[in-house]
Amino acid sequence: MKKILITGGAGFIGSHVVRRFVKNYANYHIFNLDALTYAGNLENIADIEKSSNYTFIKGDIVNADFINQLFEKHQFDGVIHLAAESHVDRSITDPLAFVKTNVIGTMNLLNAAKTIWTNDANDKRFYHVSTDEVYGSLGATGLFTETTPYDPNSPYSASKASSDHFVRAYGETYGLPYVITNCSNNYGPNHFPEKLIPLFINNIINNKALPVYGDGKYTRDWLYVIDHAIAIDLVFHNGKNHETYNIGGFNEWQNIDLVRLLCRQMDGKLGREAGESEKLITHVKDRPGHDLRYAIDASKINKELGWKPSVTFEEGLNQTIDWFLANEEWLKNVTSGEYSKYYEKQYS
Ligand code: NAD
Ligand code: TYD
Numbered sequence: 001m002k003k004i005l006i007t008g009g010a011g012f013i014g015s016h017v018v019r020r021f022v023k024n025y026a027n028y029h030i031f032n033l034d035a036l037t038y039a040g041n042l043e044n045i046a047d048i049e050k051s052s053n054y055t056f057i058k059g060d061i062v063n064a065d066f067i068n069q070l071f072e073k074h075q076f077d078g079v080i081h082l083a084a085e086s087h088v089d090r091s092i093t094d095p096l097a098f099v100k101t102n103v104i105g106t107m108n109l110l111n112a113a114k115t116i117w118t119n120d121a122n123d124k125r126f127y128h129v130s131t132d133e134v135y136g137s138l139g140a141t142g143l144f145t146e147t148t149p150y151d152p153n154s155p156y157s158a159s160k161a162s163s164d165h166f167v168r169a170y171g172e173t174y175g176l177p178y179v180i181t182n183c184s185n186n187y188g189p190n191h192f193p194e195k196l197i198p199l200f201i202n203n204i205i206n207n208k209a210l211p212v213y214g215d216g217k218y219t220r221d222w223l224y225v226i227d228h229a230i231a232i233d234l235v236f237h238n239g240k241n242h243e244t245y246n247i248g249g250f251n252e253w254q255n256i257d258l259v260r261l262l263c264r265q266m267d268g269k270l271g272r273e274a275g276e277s278e279k280l281i282t283h284v285k286d287r288p289g290h291d292l293r294y295a296i297d298a299s300k301i302n303k304e305l306g307w308k309p310s311v312t313f314e315e316g317l318n319q320t321i322d323w324f325l326a327n328e329e330w331l332k333n334v335t336s337g338e339y340s341k342y343y344e345k346q347y348s
Contacts, residue, residue: 012039
């Protein structure tokens with residue numbers, strides 16, 4: 001039985017990846033390593049926690065001794081690395097936290113993998129899950145390809161770019177077998193309500209203001225999280241060693257248009273009059289260094305691995321809103337305590 005380490009599996013995307021691997025691969029034992037920061041929530045994967053091919057480990061990837069001992073003990077065959085500080089706004093107020101987890105934490109995993117995989121690295125794989133934000137900002141036209149030069153603008157994207165470079169450098173220098181994917185903005189169930197879509201769903205439910213940064217003309221390319229998990233499965237198994245793949249939704253939206261669509265769908269579901277939720281929109285001070293536009297050319301993963309998004313944005317958004325409405329308890333739990341203190345500090 002192969003032993004696969006998934007990091008960050010209690011978070012948003014990681015929870016969908018862990019669920020998929022535990023359910024689909026009885027021949028793997030999945031180890032989910034997560035520090036359970038404010039963004040990690042074991043409720044996200046409660047349905048699979050008793051599976052015989054699954055083990056949860058609470059631990060911090062920044063702790064090198066702990067990581068080395070873990071790799072020595074379990075001799076993992078593969079790593080899918082998602083653990084990260086993931087929110088741009090937090091990276092602006094506390095950049096060092098992003099260097100610690102995203103750069104040092106990734107380095108610790110790379111060093112540990114390199115140490116245990118010296119002899120027969122051919123059947124091993126270090127999969128680094130990254131973001132399209134490493135490419136910087138697009139103007140009104142064009143798409144990010146795998147050869148677009150890195151040009152990160154936020155402390156978050158700079159830390160992800162740095163970790164991507166280290167992964168590639170370990171491949172070149174030490175022959176570490178790796179793949180990297182750079183994915184566009186995800187949305188879906190388990191999304192922490194600090195990011196645009198879940199924050200606004202939560203605020204609409206609670207009749208709170210919807211803080212649109214600047215003029216709202218910023219553009220993102222949205223992908224349903226389950227389609228990202230499917231892509232990760234494909235790349236982990238069939239992607240070429242030492243290659244990068246871009247993953248995107250073919251689905252660009254200006255923030256303000258997306259928010260209006262969300263408001264319309266929520267009005268319908270909450271039985272409100274048409275236009276009621278839109279009244280909550282407030283334009284607030286812009287995010288410093290705000291990237292104008294992200295958009296992915298996902299033709300490489302499409303041609304080589306046959307991947308494309310399986311749901312339209314309207315379907316995915318509809319399912320996402322339904323999930324949040326059916327899981328108001330989850331929303332209440334994650335918006336209490338530490339998170340609510342942070343939220344008040346940012347927005348009150
Ligand atoms: P998230 O913030 O929801 O979850 C991150 C998880 O990592 C949490 O469970 C947290 O507890 C854990 N974690 C944080 N620091 C840790 C540490 N030091 N040690 C161990 N665990 C730690 O993030 P997400 O949105 O699910 O993103 C997952 C990965 O995908 C990240 O690497 C992110 O850069 C990348 N990504 C995210 C998006 C997106 O739209 N959310 C898009 C592309 C790529
Ligand atoms: P976010 O979900 O934080 O993702 P990212 O910054 O990684 O793309 O933000 C998505 C877009 O929405 C981005 O242009 C910033 C904007 N935004 C707001 O206008 N208001 C908000 O409260 C948040 C969280 C984001």
